[in-house]
Amino acid sequence: MAGNHEAASAPQTISVSRSAWRWWKNLAARDGRVAATRQLLTALFEFVRDSTPERRRQHYGDAGYDWDHRVNTTSAAVGWRDRLLGVFHSPYQPTEAVLFHEMIAALSAEARFGFCDFVFIDLGSGKGRALLMASDYPFRRIVGLELLPALNYAAQENLSKYRSESQKCFAIESICADATEFTFPVEPTMLFLFNPFPEPGLKSVIENLERSLRDHPRKVYVLYHNPLLEHVLTESVALKKIYGTHQYAVYASD
Ligand SMILES: C[S@@+](CC[C@H](N)C(=O)[O-])C[C@H]1O[C@@H](n2cnc3c(N)ncnc32)[C@H](O)[C@@H]1O
Numbered sequence: 001m002a003g004n005h006e007a008a009s010a011p012q013t014i015s016v017s018r019s020a021w022r023w024w025k026n027l028a029a030r031d032g033r034v035a036a037t038r039q040l041l042t043a044l045f046e047f048v049r050d051s052t053p054e055r056r057r058q059h060y061g062d063a064g065y066d067w068d069h070r071v072n073t074t075s076a077a078v079g080w081r082d083r084l085l086g087v088f089h090s091p092y093q094p095t096e097a098v099l100f101h102e103m104i105a106a107l108s109a110e111a112r113f114g115f116c117d118f119v120f121i122d123l124g125s126g127k128g129r130a131l132l133m134a135s136d137y138p139f140r141r142i143v144g145l146e147l148l149p150a151l152n153y154a155a156q157e158n159l160s161k162y163r164s165e166s167q168k169c170f171a172i173e174s175i176c177a178d179a180t181e182f183t184f185p186v187e188p189t190m191l192f193l194f195n196p197f198p199e200p201g202l203k204s205v206i207e208n209l210e211r212s213l214r215d216h217p218r219k220v221y222v223l224y225h226n227p228l229l230e231h232v233l234t235e236s237v238a239l240k241k242i243y244g245t246h247q248y249a250v251y252a253s254d
Helices: 016-031 033-049 053-062 064-069 080-088 097-111 129-134 149-161 199-215 230-234
Strands: 119-123 141-146 172-176 189-194 220-225 239-244 248-253
Touching: 016 033, 016 080, 033 080, 097 129, 097 220, 097 239, 097 248, 119 129, 129 141, 129 149, 129 189, 141 149, 149 172, 189 199, 199 220, 199 230, 220 230, 230 239, 230 248
Parallel strands: 119 141, 119 189, 141 172, 189 220
Antiparallel strands: 220 248, 239 248
């Protein structure tokens, strides 16, 4: 495992009520109190609806990867408290393997970089599936940051169990921390984002990245899977879009 990391301190416990309050406050500042309260009630209703055994069973649809690799990255096996926290931070969902490899292939065709110069960073790494899949490429090292301790624990278990003949990178770590406070390492970076934060969190991350690029100009690629808040990247002065489909967008520093 790589030793040096640049993470904010690991959260002790994440409070559901504090998370809900912050979520509501951000929405109220943007849309007003009535609209924020309505959105809170809708989110809670959807959470209850998605908690029925029938709905829960549908989540096992993402477990094929786990079966093939003998790991536990499925969203079906996440406890109710972590699922509720996911309503206010970002619900855990692993990236699909075929799409992950397609994204990396598209990026390397577009950019023609040397993997071994780059650190792969997944902000909001969940149970670590993207970290495992990234280890099929010869990255210099791989780092994941996950807010929820239970998911980070599952990621660490997965990293220790994972065996694959195609694995090329073995310097992998999963850190429990708030990724919105992450200080980027001063290395060429491939940043992977799969909708890890609501808009204020994504804005902080992109501002941190811009500051880091101003102080230490270097090559950074951002691979944004399911780019729901793409306008945050589009507005960035330090990043330019180099490729995209309806499923992902790729940005690069100058
Ligand atoms: C959609 S999942 C993506 C999982 C993983 N990156 C993948 O592609 O397989 C988003 C993850 O971001 C995490 N998350 C949300 N807010 C976070 C924060 N502030 N810091 C770190 N992780 C966060 C959630 O707990 C969740 O596990």
